[in-house]
Amino acid sequence: MNLVGCSVVENREIAPGNFLLTLKVPRGFARPEPGQFVHLRVSPESEPLLRRPYSLEGFVERGKIRAVRIYYSVVGRGSRVLASQPKGQELDLIGPLGVGFTPRPRRTSVLVAGGRGVAPLLFFARKLREKKRPFLFLFGARSSRELYGVREIRGGRIHLATDDGSVGYHGSVLDLLKRQWESGEHTPLTAEIFTCGPHGLLHEVAEFAAGRGIRCEASLEGPMACAVGACRGCPVPLLPGAGGNGGRYPAMCIEGPVMDATIVDWERLP
Amino acid sequence: MNLVGCSVVENREIAPGNFLLTLKVPRGFARPEPGQFVHLRVSPESEPLLRRPYSLEGFVERGKIRAVRIYYSVVGRGSRVLASQPKGQELDLIGPLGVGFTPRPRRTSVLVAGGRGVAPLLFFARKLREKKRPFLFLFGARSSRELYGVREIRGGRIHLATDDGSVGYHGSVLDLLKRQWESGEHTPLTAEIFTCGPHGLLHEVAEFAAGRGIRCEASLEGPMACAVGACRGCPVPLLPGAGGNGGRYPAMCIEGPVMDATIVDWERLP
Amino acid sequence: MTHASPSLRVRVGSLTLRNPVLVASGIIGYGQEYERLVDLSQIGGIVTKTVTRHARAGNPPPRVVETAAGMLNSIGIENPGLEGFLEIKVPVLRELPCAVIVSVEGEDVQEFCDLVEGVSGSGVAHAIEVNISCPNVGPHGLRYSTDADMAREVMSAIRPLTQLPLIAKLTPNVTRIADIAAACEACGADAVSLVNTFVGMAVDSRTRKPILGTVVGGLSGPAIKPLALAKVWEVVQAVDVPVIGMGGITHPRDAIEFLLVGSTAVQVGTALFSNPELAEACVKEIESYARRAEVPSVADLIGALDVPAERGMIRAGRTLAPR
């Protein structure tokens, strides 16, 4: 982890309100793992006050040039300002940060993506393919236009779901997951789940996994100030059995953002 | 005076750090007088919090199209943000505001401009020319590069001064003024002074004028909040004889920005 | 689905406002200054610039300076004094198409009494806002509302002098604002309004001088919104009279936040300088919010904040956060 300067190589709206940002980083930026994130200063101005954390969608290395990719939605003032940064703009970031996905040996990875939560899972799928490990990619979004990145996925089976039925299964990605499991192809000993998306979805996936004893990691989101474990601003509430009930709050920024989904107290996670 | 939408027609750096901004205004914007100003929202964002007042450098009317021109320097956050507004950007402004220059009949107007303070005097000179009234334009700046607008002045004599001697008289515009007067061509009954520039210069010009009984108007600057006389945030300190000593503070925004320079207490004006 | 228009009326003592959006004191002068910029017929009312017993020239310049998301002012209650007000301002105020709340401030109890009688007698005021909280006049200014006893003294003295609703305007520069609010309520205030500005200061490191002519001034604008919300939240739990909330309202949704926390009405301040249409926009947003919430009246939104019981709460100025 380091503070490094970076510059905007591309900042492109690829679906309404969703941008793909490529930032050139210097060699001082360590090779990141899928699931890790960067803490980005979204503007050279002092407004907004805080950096914003973004999961990495990818890391590109060509010769001496390194770049990271971020896939983000415009929702509030930070992302709005970010969307206005032109090519060539100098920014800076702290990273790579946090703990990424940790697949176990000899298991099929079942990736469950919801909407723009697909970003770190695309990075993860590329890594799995490199390592020649089997995976299944389940991806749900509101409509076909929001299925960013599907065409690029190689090395694993893909199943799509859309809320409007514009492509793939007409319904939620959770249904896809359940169907996969009902097919009997996977057991808790042969497969494990990695998920990222809206917390509501993660909660459902976690309950599904917990109910069947399946190992399940989820990539969380939440407000952060320092992103390096110093301020304790990013507590993850845990279930009572897992040290919850206020007994201990892991810091999402250093003990996450990828965490065992079955110990998170989703009701208390904002 | 009205609140009107406006859009950036041109926002061009014509000397280092000095910009000429042309804003298209709707017909609801009344024809302004030289010396009047507009209260401009420099960005569609909520930062900076307050509008910034700018004197008009000119008003253009072609057919149904109306535009105002502002000549400004980048000094702080408002002007920095303004400088970043691209062509086509929608902003809004309140105006025209305040009291402009009020020349008396049958007198030669001696215009004394310092640096970017030239802006309202250029507007004024155009008006004098239109009305076929005699004027003299004395213009001092740090160097020839900052002598914006000289080439455009028509209908009056021009004398230039620069601090570095790169063009015209090597020295201050105050010296130019004194020399003019020493030539004996003007008397308090035949001429009057209109000045705009740094307050230090205005103070000197005012003292010169007061000492000789010459009528002298200066265009002032200072922080403003409402710019319509409501908040009382823009007090002009007056000399004791003129109701000063805290007896009364005229509001620069509605009793100015052009005021009788000889009653202003320049020591107490920030 | 069609819904009847929600009612926007709110009551402050005996005064019914057609909607809960006012413009704060010191922002809009006496209405006239902004008549071409603000459609007064659309908003609930205005609070006049504070009037004092004697005319005041105000403080030396500079009187305003912008800070991060805020501004400091040290106007010093420049105003024509009671006589000037009655003579010059009252005729104009009479013509305004909205409620007129006249703000007054005295240097001692007698002056407060004179002002309340004078303003009340003019017939122009729909209510009186008793400004016991301006940080820019001294030495008494802040004292009246930093001390519950002094607040009591003023309110008890003026209460018998008028039938008009009396709104006590409070300073946030105190340890326990709820105590002051409760003291005002006990002595007959029909409502309390808050917050006035926070004492602040700006320095120019180049000249090594304070920027304001008076060294310190009052901070207003978006920077103080979180602080103002907390003060309103503290006060609504301590008094039963209506609370009029203000401080940093910049977007129409900020006005909603003040209502949810428990304000019966809101006042728009500093942000009006930048956006003269803000007060009207707040009225529209409140109406559409009430419509979306499917409530018959804006009154149903007042204090409708959903605070889970197990979460912490402030009571009478103490922070009781869970361990």
Next chain:
Amino acid sequence: MTHASPSLRVRVGSLTLRNPVLVASGIIGYGQEYERLVDLSQIGGIVTKTVTRHARAGNPPPRVVETAAGMLNSIGIENPGLEGFLEIKVPVLRELPCAVIVSVEGEDVQEFCDLVEGVSGSGVAHAIEVNISCPNVGPHGLRYSTDADMAREVMSAIRPLTQLPLIAKLTPNVTRIADIAAACEACGADAVSLVNTFVGMAVDSRTRKPILGTVVGGLSGPAIKPLALAKVWEVVQAVDVPVIGMGGITHPRDAIEFLLVGSTAVQVGTALFSNPELAEACVKEIESYARRAEVPSVADLIGALDVPAERGMIRAGRTLAPR
């Protein structure tokens, strides 16, 4: 012209800091978390996250929310407790290349005593910051520094227990902060530091809920800088011990402003999250400012604000603005 490098040393009680720039409590953990981002060998020192007698898990989420030019936090002093501190943190703190000021907070006087003895005995602290001002723990948190008597009680009890400089950290959420500062000075504080955060609140109008898990939290960041400067200005006129100023320092010139107003040292807080190099940049700017001002020592800048005599001034918390 060549000038010798100005001396940047300042003294806080018996502690000499190599320069007046510290990182505030709660920002940098115990130093280690930021070791790759902040060059501690360049700054004066750090103040640790506040340590309490017993371990604390902190408050439920969310704990931080950004506001206009500020942020609210409700961390709730998450920390490993005195034993955990001594065991896990002290060995790390020993290695840091800068002064270490340990912040402590007790729920009662006995806890303060235990903490001061424990920290003092560890040998790792160069000074102790006595946090009597956190708005995020209750019910005692704020009380100790909103009440001069309680501040006295704590300071008198701990003073005999250590030779280390004691710095009382004050809350700005009071009517007269100068009174509390004077009480701490009278009971043996070697310095006072201020400001801790201002009580604030944020509301989500869509969900109608408070945003923070604890409803209210503490506001920090550039929004509060004018308020913090005014509080420091008030306190420097009331006490003779050094004042350590903080609140919203975002640009290096902000640090200069705090020095000019009378701070002997400054603490960088929230803005470090965005700019980890800020503390180092403040040191550089102070040095170059002192050089430009041609003073031999930064001490010559402390309180060097040029306040014209005829202008108003604050004394002991009262605003005395000219009429």
